[in-house]
Amino acid sequence: MTYRVPVRDGGLLAAARTLVRRQHRDVHAVRNVSFRIPAGQVVGFLGRNGAGKTTTLKILAGILHPTGGRVRVLGEVPWQRRNHYLREIALIRGSQPIGDAPELTVMDSFHYQQVLYDIGAAQFEHNLAELSELLDLGGILQRQVRALSLGERMRAGLALALVYRPKVLFLDEPTIGLDVSAARTIRTFLAEYSARTGATVLLTSHAMADVESLCPRLVLVDDGAIAFDGRRDELGSLFAPAKLIRVTVTDDEPDLTPYGEVLQRDGYQWLLRVGRSEVPATTARLLSRFAVADLSVEEPSLESVMDQAYQSLRRTTDLVS
Numbered sequence: 001m002t003y004r005v006p007v008r009d010g011g012l013l014a015a016a017r018t019l020v021r022r023q024h025r026d027v028h029a030v031r032n033v034s035f036r037i038p039a040g041q042v043v044g045f046l047g048r049n050g051a052g053k054t055t056t057l058k059i060l061a062g063i064l065h066p067t068g069g070r071v072r073v074l075g076e077v078p079w080q081r082r083n084h085y086l087r088e089i090a091l092i093r094g095s096q097p098i099g100d101a102p103e104l105t106v107m108d109s110f111h112y113q114q115v116l117y118d119i120g121a122a123q124f125e126h127n128l129a130e131l132s133e134l135l136d137l138g139g140i141l142q143r144q145v146r147a148l149s150l151g152e153r154m155r156a157g158l159a160l161a162l163v164y165r166p167k168v169l170f171l172d173e174p175t176i177g178l179d180v181s182a183a184r185t186i187r188t189f190l191a192e193y194s195a196r197t198g199a200t201v202l203l204t205s206h207a208m209a210d211v212e213s214l215c216p217r218l219v220l221v222d223d224g225a226i227a228f229d230g231r232r233d234e235l236g237s238l239f240a241p242a243k244l245i246r247v248t249v250t251d252d253e254p255d256l257t258p259y260g261e262v263l264q265r266d267g268y269q270w271l272l273r274v275g276r277s278e279v280p281a282t283t284a285r286l287l288s289r290f291a292v293a294d295l296s297v298e299e300p301s302l303e304s305v306m307d308q309a310y311q312s313l314r315r316t317t318d319l320v321s
């Protein structure tokens, strides 16, 4: 997908010149992205700012017509925007969870969805009651959309998008800007919804708590291309060359500095960063040399793995460009 964007130098003269002759530059937002998602899978679609995630989701949801490439979702070409396709999918954006009718109450918006998606009365009542309970909508159904807080808007937006039971959800940063408990409510809801309905979910988020609780598989996109596609627990071995050893030793004045990079020391407990391949030998040496009361080997946090992945991808981009 290539965007054509106008460019001009700063200053009045340059501004006047663009009145006569506009100059453009091509931005290749997505150029080498290829993946398949089996029905029912929940996949995290991650990448640095500007990597091409929202563009991809908009293409999949039929909002953008790409300049090239082939896409099928549920066997359909999304940008043909056939009615039966649009009834099977939902794109929910955390930055704009609800459409453009801020004067309506949330309940009116539900009735609008009922008419738009032609949902039978019994089905509508059942879905609404279920979503209302899961997302705790009782207190906001009679309120105008424009008067809702961001968290309330997100809960209402999710329910409005799901009341017609789409099979495929495209979620673009569903917890952006939410407080920790509101974000947890949304995550718990999404986990329950996907388990209960078997919906396929493609989710972008910069919040690693979302990714950790929802996405066993990750697709990492960078500079418009796929940089990783696999299980979440495989990402660490690719991008994070070290593991953590947390060890408690009861010796007097032990010195563990030769055994790894000391990240933390708290009384008898040490946290060491050790190269992945050196972990077995270092563990054996620690056990034989010290009076070890406790020892565990840990993977670095997903946040730290992603940080290392992004740094390494940035270095690669800098080298290529």
Ligand SMILES: Nc1ncnc2c1ncn2[C@@H]1O[C@H](COP(=O)(O)OP(=O)(O)OP(=O)(O)O)[C@@H](O)[C@H]1O
Pocket: 003, 004, 005, 027, 028, 029, 047, 048, 049, 050, 051, 052, 053, 054, 055, 056
């Ligand atoms: N409407 C547009 N016109 C021109 N360029 C655009 C447009 N939308 C996005 N881009 C460019 O395409 C690239 C990919 O943008 P996109 O919004 O898909 O990134 P993203 O991965 O969703 O980023 P973020 O994490 O910051 O939301 C960026 O370089 C961006 O500047």
